[in-house]
Amino acid sequence: MxxxxxxxxxxxxxxxxxxxxxxxxxxxxxxxxxxxxxxxxxxxxxxxxxxxxxxxxxxxxxxxxxxxxxxxxxxxxxxxRRSAQQYDVQAYAERIGGGPLADESLHKEQEMALLQEALGRLSADHREVLVMSRYQELTYNEIARILDTTEGAIKVRVHRAMNELKKIYLNSEYER
Amino acid sequence: MNTNDKPISCDVLISHLPGWLTDDLSTAERAAIEGHLANCPACQQELATSRQLWQQMGTVPTPQPGPQVRTQFYAMLDEFEAEEKEARSGTLLGQSGALRWIRDRFSPKLIMRLAYSALLLGVGVLVGYWAQRQRTPEVAYQQRVDTLTAQVQEMREMMMLSLLENPSATERLRAVSYTKDIDDTDSQVIDALLMTLNNDPNVNVRLVTLEALADKAQDARVREGLVQSLTRQESPLVQVALADVMVKLQEKRSLKSLRQLLKQPGTNELVKTKLEKTIRQLS
CATH class of the missing domain: 1.10.1740.10 (RNA polymerase sigma factor, region 2, helix turn helix motif)
Incomplete structure (x- = not known):
């Protein structure tokens, strides 16, 4: 660079x-x-x-x-902001529901869609740290440098994000 | 969790959760966690759910960017390089900042869109201009009116012809009156009118028909038909009217028919006087 x-x-x-x-x-x-x-x-x-x-x-x-x-x-x-683009889990569930999928894989797909929706409903701060560590495979140290904070602060944020995700995801699963 | 009999240890353990998830722990930390987990089913449960969720997150697929991303990037890079070069030479030439200001505010995409809009507008204007030249509105309007008039005439003719067959005298009268509105009467209409003049059982219809035909006397066929009709009429009213028309038209060919009618035995005395007068006027 x-x-x-x-x-x-x-x-x-x-x-x-x-x-x-x-x-x-x-x-x-x-x-x-x-x-x-x-x-x-x-x-x-x-x-x-x-x-x-x-x-x-x-x-x-x-x-x-x-x-x-x-x-x-x-x-x-x-x-x-005006045209909120949220992942439409309903449409996704319907789409995969119509296919000739085995029950197990259907269940998995639905779980995945729900999880994706739950991730989408996380606050941006929480979502960000989870995406960075889980999908981008950045270390907490690297994340801390990107977000200009300490590694400890990132770990606390990841912890809170996981709790929030758990709450949203398990609730949405329960609602089904 | 905090209701656990070892609250501090549980808190410490939970604070290690992020590191535990990414396997980012020192040996000592790992040992401490394992030691705690062995005696704490609540924390076991907590970590198990978290890990399960973490692993499930891994199943959410990450799509690949489309191939156009690469092409667009290199196009953008090329453009950027060209702009840089231009900007450098631009400063040497003392180029004003206005152009650069414009370039900074309008992305290549936006410029493309604007150019496209301008092109569409241009095409629209050209097509409009061309269409106007091709056919001025007044001419087009006139043409349309002409077509419509012709169609209306045709319809009138057809209606008239069918009405003439109608058993009701009133309807036949109406049919004859229609012919006044038809400008270029074709032979079909004239034939129909002459037929009516000669054969219609109703005197009034015949008289009106005669009137209508007199209006179209500039047509040679009409004049000839009228002359021939003289000897065929039996009604005194029609005979007198016909004689009047002959005078008006100054139709000398009718003299023969008029004299013939004069000699006919059944002719009305009043009509005879009229005929004599007519013959005098024509000869």
């Missing part, structure tokens, strides 16, 4: 190849929207080019990438 910063823009392609899948995964789990996430991937890389002078080289590139990604997510949430 430092090479990119000093003007070698072709190096950006390398970074794209290495990180765009990871970035997409993060944006997808945060927004539950594949199309929007693809657009956001584009925006993040565009901002990397545009604001490359803000990359100090002290932190890791990945940390910087997540910084930018979080800002993009906040921007898009502002835009979508």
């Amino acid at each position: 430092l090479k990119v910063k000093s003007g070698d823009l072709n190096r950006m392609g390398l970074l794209f190849e290495r990180y765009h899948r990871e970035l997409f995964g993060f944006l997808y789990h945060m927004s539950s929207h594949a199309d929007a996430s693809e657009d956001m991937v584009q925006t993040v890389f565009y901002r990397m080019l545009k604001y490359r002078h803000t990359f100090t080289g002290e932190g890791e590139f990945r940390t910087w990438m997540y910084h930018l990604a979080r800002n993009v997510l906040i921007d898009s949430e502002k835009q979508n």
